[in-house]
Amino acid sequence: MGSDYDISDDDADYYDDEEMMDGTQDDEEGDDDTESADDMDYGDDFKVSTKAKRKPYEVEYESLSQQAVEKLMQRDVDHICGIFGVEPDTASLLLRHSKWNKEKLIENYMDNANSVLVAAGVTLPEPAETSARTHNITSSSQQQSSASRRPATRGSKLLGLASSSKSGVKSPSPPKALSRTPSRKTDEPFVCTICFNDAPDLQTLALDCEHMFCTDCWTDYVMAKVRDESEHSIRCMAEGCALVAPDQFVRTILLAPAGPDTSEEEQAAKEKTWDRLQELFVRHFVACNTNLKFCPYPSCTNTVSCPSAASKSSLTTVVPIVSCGARGIGAQDSASSMSSSQQFVNGLGLKGKEHKFCFGCPIESDHRPVICSVAKMWMKKCRDDSETANWIKSNTKECSQCQSTIEKNGGCNHMTCKKCKHEFCWVCMGPWSEHGTAWYSCNRYDEKTGVDARDAQSKSRASLERYLHYYNRWANHEQSAKLALDLYAKTEKKMEEMQITSALTWIEVQFMKKAVEEVDKCRMTLKWTYAMAYYLAKGNEKDLFEDNQRDLEKAVEDLSELLESPIEAENIPTLRQQVTNKTVYVQKRNEIVLEDTAVGFLEGRWKWNVSVEGFDAPEEA
Amino acid sequence: MASISSRRLAKELREIQSEGCPVGISLLEANDFAKWLFTIEVMGDSVYQGEVYTLQFRFDSHYPISSPAVQFVVTDGKEAPIHPHVYSNGHICASILGNEWSPVLSVIAVCVTLQSMLASCKKKERPTDNDRYVRNAPENPKKTLFHYDGEHYNFKSTYLQD
Ligand SMILES: [Zn+2]
Ligand SMILES: [Zn+2]
Ligand SMILES: [Zn+2]
Ligand SMILES: [Zn+2]
Numbered sequence: 001m002g003s004d005y006d007i008s009d010d011d012a013d014y015y016d017d018e019e020m021m022d023g024t025q026d027d028e029e030g031d032d033d034t035e036s037a038d039d040m041d042y043g044d045d046f047k048v049s050t051k052a053k054r055k056p057y058e059v060e061y062e063s064l065s066q067q068a069v070e071k072l073m074q075r076d077v078d079h080i081c082g083i084f085g086v087e088p089d090t091a092s093l094l095l096r097h098s099k100w101n102k103e104k105l106i107e108n109y110m111d112n113a114n115s116v117l118v119a120a121g122v123t124l125p126e127p128a129e130t131s132a133r134t135h136n137i138t139s140s141s142q143q144q145s146s147a148s149r150r151p152a153t154r155g156s157k158l159l160g161l162a163s164s165s166k167s168g169v170k171s172p173s174p175p176k177a178l179s180r181t182p183s184r185k186t187d188e189p190f191v192c193t194i195c196f197n198d199a200p201d202l203q204t205l206a207l208d209c210e211h212m213f214c215t216d217c218w219t220d221y222v223m224a225k226v227r228d229e230s231e232h233s234i235r236c237m238a239e240g241c242a243l244v245a246p247d248q249f250v251r252t253i254l255l256a257p258a259g260p261d262t263s264e265e266e267q268a269a270k271e272k273t274w275d276r277l278q279e280l281f282v283r284h285f286v287a288c289n290t291n292l293k294f295c296p297y298p299s300c301t302n303t304v305s306c307p308s309a310a311s312k313s314s315l316t317t318v319v320p321i322v323s324c325g326a327r328g329i330g331a332q333d334s335a336s337s338m339s340s341s342q343q344f345v346n347g348l349g350l351k352g353k354e355h356k357f358c359f360g361c362p363i364e365s366d367h368r369p370v371i372c373s374v375a376k377m378w379m380k381k382c383r384d385d386s387e388t389a390n391w392i393k394s395n396t397k398e399c400s401q402c403q404s405t406i407e408k409n410g411g412c413n414h415m416t417c418k419k420c421k422h423e424f425c426w427v428c429m430g431p432w433s434e435h436g437t438a439w440y441s442c443n444r445y446d447e448k449t450g451v452d453a454r455d456a457q458s459k460s461r462a463s464l465e466r467y468l469h470y471y472n473r474w475a476n477h478e479q480s481a482k483l484a485l486d487l488y489a490k491t492e493k494k495m496e497e498m499q500i501t502s503a504l505t506w507i508e509v510q511f512m513k514k515a516v517e518e519v520d521k522c523r524m525t526l527k528w529t530y531a532m533a534y535y536l537a538k539g540n541e542k543d544l545f546e547d548n549q550r551d552l553e554k555a556v557e558d559l560s561e562l563l564e565s566p567i568e569a570e571n572i573p574t575l576r577q578q579v580t581n582k583t584v585y586v587q588k589r590n591e592i593v594l595e596d597t598a599v600g601f602l603e604g605r606w607k608w609n610v611s612v613e614g615f616d617a618p619e620e621a
Numbered sequence: 622m623a624s625i626s627s628r629r630l631a632k633e634l635r636e637i638q639s640e641g642c643p644v645g646i647s648l649l650e651a652n653d654f655a656k657w658l659f660t661i662e663v664m665g666d667s668v669y670q671g672e673v674y675t676l677q678f679r680f681d682s683h684y685p686i687s688s689p690a691v692q693f694v695v696t697d698g699k700e701a702p703i704h705p706h707v708y709s710n711g712h713i714c715a716s717i718l719g720n721e722w723s724p725v726l727s728v729i730a731v732c733v734t735l736q737s738m739l740a741s742c743k744k745k746e747r748p749t750d751n752d753r754y755v756r757n758a759p760e761n762p763k764k765t766l767f768h769y770d771g772e773h774y775n776f777k778s779t780y781l782q783d
């Protein structure tokens with residue numbers, strides 16, 4: 001279904017890759033929507049104490065470390081071992097193949113254990129089945145003949161074991177020594193058919209299929225699969241052989257004690273590959289479980305569990321913004337080498353940021369208050385129209401009164417032309433004097449322009465203008481937040497200096513930090529309110545939404561402006577008082593926007609001007 | 622330590638030179654262990670009667686653990702055969718080049734498989750999504766993860782024999 005190819009791109013989403021790989025391997029299940037473990041019980045070990053009071057715009061979730069997820073996997077493996085009476089390695093292969101859907105696995109296994117074992121690559125198919133397939137009939141190579149010489153009892157032996165209820169030491173295959181003898185003919189020297197090494201002391205390995213290759217080739221192969229292809233299912237190297245290497249086999253290859261000619265780097269690379277494989281197992285488990293999502297931040301291995309946002313329908317009422325609990329990117333982010341101001345700016349900027357992401361969609365930032373499907377629609381619109389909107393990202397504009405070039409170098413949108421002293425709004429270019437009044441409507445798009453449009457050309461111009469109105473404000477909040485952070489780095493330095501030259505204490509110069517943080521947060525809210533307003537249907541509800549948006553925007557701009565006022569030691573106490581007051585107010589306005597929008601979703605109050613899945617169709621055509 | 626890929630390719634080349642290629646396949650160029658060219662032709666009755674195509678193999682240092690990048694040459698007036706699994710830019714959708722690649726397969730085995738793929742074709746047709754694919758395709762076909770449809774290509778394939 002869908003397209004029959006995908007282009008793998010180095011930037012491509014990790015999950016896509018994994019899904020594709022799983023997809024190509026999977027023979028039986030076409031149903032991707034199978035919810036494998038909705039009823040999953042995490043037990044008490046991983047329960048994080050639920051927050052005392054959850055705001056309407058917050059979602060309940062818990063963060064799990066890689067080890068915690070491994071424990072969940074182990075629980076399923078033990079469960080299957082107990083029921084089927086198989087070794088843990090076999091249970092793991094079965095569970096991975098059935099996408100961790102225990103119920104379905106048990107059902108299929110009870111129905112026909114042998115076919116499940118064959119499909120999962122645990123055992124070889126019956127010889128009869130092999131020849132029934134159109135499969136290398138002409139080939140007379142060693143591999144083929146040994147494969148078809150498999151004893152017919154293999155499958156049935158396993159069936160016998162399946163009735164035993166005790167898990168544990170029992171091996172699903174006959175003793176190795178016995179099964180291995182025929183593969184190496186003593187009169188012929190062994191040659192690895194991959195590398196053509198025929199050294200007499202060559203180390204070799206084979207799965208139960210007895211397709212024997214040298215250990216070096218196996219090692220290269222496993223490393224390539226895991227490291228380069230991010231593949232966790234390691235199939236036998238022989239052509240057409242579907243046997244999958246059990247964990248113990250891979251472990252032997254990667255973690256066996258180093259021989260005399262293994263260099264330290266090689267050994268380290270193997271250990272790293274083993275660790276990566278464990279991560280891939282966890283990623284696969286998480287991807288199979290709709291209640292779980294892997295943290296998308298680079299080199300983070302945490303998982304978030306959020307059952308309340310697991311279903312598609314829940315995403316019409318909640319915006320499941322979660323955090324894995326970690327901060328920063330990778331190990332290089334060690335704080336020790338940074339000054340405190342660097343740490344802070346990085347903390348606000350990208351590097352030390354909390355791992356916040358949306359559980360419901362691939363957007364890797366907090367897109368509250370707008371729901372996933374509308375946020376995605378907006379992102380797509382912006383991507384499609386990126387050229388038209390490019391000019392907006394520019395940091396310079398012309399003064400509408402004297403035409404001299406004005407550069408924006410802070411977050412504040414209240415601009416004053418250096419030359420003619422004209423005060424205007426950076427976003428709408430209108431005079432600033434109107435912005436402070438009750439008639440402030442910089443955030444609102446005047447829909448009348450569109451209504452007046454008669455012919456196609458003016459209609460399309462009106463629709464572009466409408467889009468640019470929202471896009472302009474959307475992009476501006478992002479840009480302003482960034483510029484404010486840059487500017488703050490300078491301010492903070494100045495305040496640190498003042499701490500030395502004046503009698504101020506460390507605590508007294510910290511008030512700016514909280515304010516900058518709050519402005520950053522609110523600008524993100526504001527940014528997404530424009531995506532929401534673009535799609536909101538005209539009417540009372542939209543008006544109220546835009547009232548709240550306006551109040552927040554005005555509060556943010558006021559605080560922003562205050563943060564850029566010149567700082568001298570004498571004015572600090574007054575400034576501190578003002579900034580603190582305004583910060584509290586901004587926080588309150590932000591709460592109102594988030595809360596009211598979230599409650600609106602729960603009440604089904606929001607109507608759209610386009611069709612959105614899970615909502616009523618828009619009224620006007 | 623000579624890399625496995627060059628040792629293995631040297632071995633394959635020696636074999637080709639001493640035993641020759643199967644009927645309808647011939648080595649056109651193998652100046653190094655990075656790129657080889659073959660001509661390929663379907664023998665006997667087929668929709669490709671009398672047509673000769675050029676097949677290009679590119680190898681990285683992980684060959685044969687990683688599959689070669691295989692495609693039909695479509696430059697210098699050469700064209701890719703019209704086939705439901707061959708795109709007009711020469712890229713081929715065949716499981717043997719993707720998830721069913723096995724390190725025991727050889728260059729000749731791939732040639733023979735693709736020859737059989739052409740031989741069994743009843744109707745000359747491009748893949749239905751040809752235009753869309755070709756417009757966005759990466760230069761290297763290995764960067765495409767093809768999803769194989771129902772019919773798998775388990776044609777006669779030759780193993781690399783000692
Ligand atoms: Zn080898
Ligand atoms: Zn095998
Ligand atoms: Zn994380
Ligand atoms: Zn989302």
Ligand SMILES: [Zn+2]
Pocket residue numbers: 399400401402403404417418419420421422
């Ligand atoms: Zn001016």
Ligand SMILES: [Zn+2]
Pocket residue numbers: 425426427428429430435442
């Ligand atoms: Zn304005």
